[in-house]
Amino acid sequence: MGTYLDGRTSQNASYANSIAIPITLLNTPQLFGQVGLISEGVTTNPRVILKGTISLQLPLAFLGITITIVRGTLPTDPLVYSATSTFNLSVLAPQVITFSADDFNPSVTPQLTYTAFVSSNLLGTIRVGPESFDAILVSD
Numbered sequence: 001m002g003t004y005l006d007g008r009t010s011q012n013a014s015y016a017n018s019i020a021i022p023i024t025l026l027n028t029p030q031l032f033g034q035v036g037l038i039s040e041g042v043t044t045n046p047r048v049i050l051k052g053t054i055s056l057q058l059p060l061a062f063l064g065i066t067i068t069i070v071r072g073t074l075p076t077d078p079l080v081y082s083a084t085s086t087f088n089l090s091v092l093a094p095q096v097i098t099f100s101a102d103d104f105n106p107s108v109t110p111q112l113t114y115t116a117f118v119s120s121n122l123l124g125t126i127r128v129g130p131e132s133f134d135a136i137l138v139s140d
Contacts, residue, residue, distance in 0.1 A: 002138035005042060008035035010116075013129030016055060016094065021127040029068060029075040029117030033133025037112045045140045048103040050081065052116055052133040055094045059124030063087045067099055068117045071106055075117055094128050112137065 010033035013019045023030055032054055039046070050069055058065075066084045070077040081101035106112060116133045 002045075002047070002140055003041070003043075005039065005137045005139060006037045007136040008037055008134070010035050010133040012131040012133075013127075014132075015129055018129040019127060019131070023118065023120045023125040023127065024123070026123060027066075027119050027121055029119045030127075031115060032118050032127065032131050033116035034073065035114050035133060035135045037114070037135055037137040039108050039110060039112055039137060042108050042137070042139045045104075046106060046108055047138055048106060048112065048114065049136045049138070050101040050103065050114060050116075050134070051099065052131075053096060053098045054118055054131050055096045055128050056118075056120075057094045057126040057128045058087055059122055060092075061122055063125065064121040065095075065097060065125070066119045066121075067097060068119070069101055070115050070117070071103060071112065073113055073115050077115070080114065
């Protein structure tokens with residue numbers, strides 16, 4: 001069984017429709033969550049459990065939304081997770097996307113930073129909330 005070392009939450013928006021942040025550049029990652037985990041006490045088999053949610057108001061068209069998580073702060077840092085959801089929309093309500101990811105045996109530094117990004121392949125997408133990104137670090 002693993003030993004809990006650190007856990008962090010990045011809560012950008014706690015409630016539905018509490019923000020209105022447009023995604024203005026096509027297929028360009030936009031940060032929506034970031035956490036830094038202190039790795040003091042890591043022994044063997046470190047792993048990070050990541051989860052989150054983001055809600056988007058989407059234009060009425062075929063749309064691809066991509067969620068990416070990197071170990072670091074830039075979209076070009078090592079990729080930990082990526083998923084694309086495609087919507088054929090006839091619903092006017094915001095769409096909620098949830099995800100769960102893991103990073104097994106990351107290179108341990110004094111602080112492990114993880115950043116969550118969202119991108120869209122169509123203009124008119126608006127981040128409306130809630131937005132949450134969580135991470136827990138454990139090791140044997």
